[in-house]
Amino acid sequence: MTVPSGKLLAALATLVAAAAVGYFVWSGLKTTPLAAPADIVTTPSGWVKLDGGNFTVYAPQGAALRPAKDGGDITGLTLCIHYRSSPTAALAVTKTTHPDYKEANITIGGHPAVYRTAILEAPEQQAWFPDCGQTYYIGLEVPGALPGGASLVMDVSAASEEELAHVVTMFKTVQFAK
16 A cells, blocks of 8 residues: 555654654653742842852841851841851750740752741840840751751841841842852
């Protein structure tokens, strides 16, 4: 049986087109999205990028990063912010120091993280945040996110619950060195 060449070409073209569509649909199902919509953070206008070497973070205008060995401070704000980066870094607030702290899970720069909030007593404010400690505490811990498996920890003292909301936005802007 002989198939006219026009029908053979049409059948071949249909087969090639179906294969191409199938390939692109299949390969599209395997791709990983760059960021889930919940992970996309819009940095507030006027915030500045601070480079901590192994990580970056955006903070309100006037903020500056003052590095020290295995950590440092973010200065120039009404907030007091200390950060540490080491394999053994941990949050200042624990069940021992504050049995009633509150905790939430969050994703930071694609890494699972936790932040804790608590109320600080005056002696803690002065001991943990000399000359700038405030009533409200919020801390971020991102285990193993830094090169070499080190964790990033930020302990923050704030004057109001409103400031705590700004700090969470700041936490969400953290990106890690590859």
